[in-house]
Amino acid sequence: MYLVTGGAGFIGSNLVAALAARGAEVMVVDRLRHGEPGREKWRNLAKHTIAGILPPEEIEDFWADTAGAIDAVLHMGAISATTATDGDLVAATNVTLPHWLWGACAERGVPLIYASSAATYGDGAQGFEDDLRPEALAALRPLNLYGPNEYHKGRMASVVFHKFNEVAGGGAARLFRSDRPGIADGDQKRDFVHVDDCVKVMLWLLDNPGVSGLFNVGSGEARSFLDLVRAMSAAMGQDDRIEFVDMPTDLRGKYQYFTEAPLARLRAAGYAAPMTRLEEGVGSYVRDFLMQPDPHR
Numbered sequence: 001m002y003l004v005t006g007g008a009g010f011i012g013s014n015l016v017a018a019l020a021a022r023g024a025e026v027m028v029v030d031r032l033r034h035g036e037p038g039r040e041k042w043r044n045l046a047k048h049t050i051a052g053i054l055p056p057e058e059i060e061d062f063w064a065d066t067a068g069a070i071d072a073v074l075h076m077g078a079i080s081a082t083t084a085t086d087g088d089l090v091a092a093t094n095v096t097l098p099h100w101l102w103g104a105c106a107e108r109g110v111p112l113i114y115a116s117s118a119a120t121y122g123d124g125a126q127g128f129e130d131d132l133r134p135e136a137l138a139a140l141r142p143l144n145l146y147g148p149n150e151y152h153k154g155r156m157a158s159v160v161f162h163k164f165n166e167v168a169g170g171g172a173a174r175l176f177r178s179d180r181p182g183i184a185d186g187d188q189k190r191d192f193v194h195v196d197d198c199v200k201v202m203l204w205l206l207d208n209p210g211v212s213g214l215f216n217v218g219s220g221e222a223r224s225f226l227d228l229v230r231a232m233s234a235a236m237g238q239d240d241r242i243e244f245v246d247m248p249t250d251l252r253g254k255y256q257y258f259t260e261a262p263l264a265r266l267r268a269a270g271y272a273a274p275m276t277r278l279e280e281g282v283g284s285y286v287r288d289f290l291m292q293p294d295p296h297r
Contacts, residue, residue, distance in 0.1 A: 001051060002206075003070050005029040005101075006077030008053070010150040010157075011115060013044035014195045015074060015202055017297050020048040022203075027051045029059055029077060039151040043296045056097070063104055072111040072206055075101055113205050115198070144259075146281070147195030148289040148297040160192075160282055163229055164290050167236060172243040173229045180257060185244045186226040191218040191259045194281035204271055211269050218261025219275045231279045235286035 006012040007028030019026050028050050032041045054062055079093050105112040146158035163173040175186045201217050233240045289295040
């Protein structure tokens with residue numbers, strides 16, 4: 001049995017889908033809560049057979065009752081919003097729970113795969129190296145992933161999802177103006193990685209339990225927001241329609257202008273599969289999911 005925390009969320013539900021396709025037994029740890037009609041989190045799991053859905057507060061009791069039955073823990077559950085302001089909730093969810101899982105897995109010898117966010121690297125001033133040294137980790141100051149099953153995330157869903165809805169609604173794709181000298185409007189760059197690449201890496205880690213470490217997972221290539229909108233428009237069969245707007249006040253100083261994942265450590269560990277290029281990934285997401293009656297995987 002695999003325990004997937006955050007299994008009804010964006011990355012988690014795509015991982016659950018991949019594990020279910022392998023015939024694995026999966027227990028999801030998550031809260032479904034309420035959601036906008038058509039974007040409820042339960043829809044992310046509706047097409048796959050799972051062992052059950054466990055509330056996060058019951059994970060310790062479940063762990064105690066299933067000694068020897070859990071083959072691996074894949075911890076995807078976290079507060080991912082970069083604008084979160086409840087420090088106690090963030091600490092409990094993003095610090096205390098991972099520490100407990102780490103200790104519990106280490107005690108039983110159960111593999112733990114833990115996904116974090118590119119937001120960990122903040123504005124990029126400290127670089128993007130997956131460096132395990134305590135002094136390197138201490139220097140990080142936390143401040144884009146895209147693909148199916150992100151629809152419940154609201155404002156924190158990917159740029160592709162939001163721009164698609166703007167253009168599909170008859171408007172223009174709205175991009176933030178640059179507020180940094182030397183960077184043109186729309187030329188802010190991110191390492192846009194398709195969720196399928198993240199899932200493939202996690203499955204590879206499951207299949208190679210001898211591999212251990214901290215690894216960046218991305219496309220390895222920074223691309224501009226203009227590149228992304230152009231790829232999306234091409235997939236939709238439309239000409240580019242772009243409008244530049246001022247950045248919201250609450251994002252100023254927190255917005256990442258450049259991210260790029262160094263993949264050297266991941267490649268050195270033995271992961272050889274190619275990463276999905278922006279045009280291919282965005283095209284597939286738009287055509288195979290966003291433009292379909294039911295966009296869920």
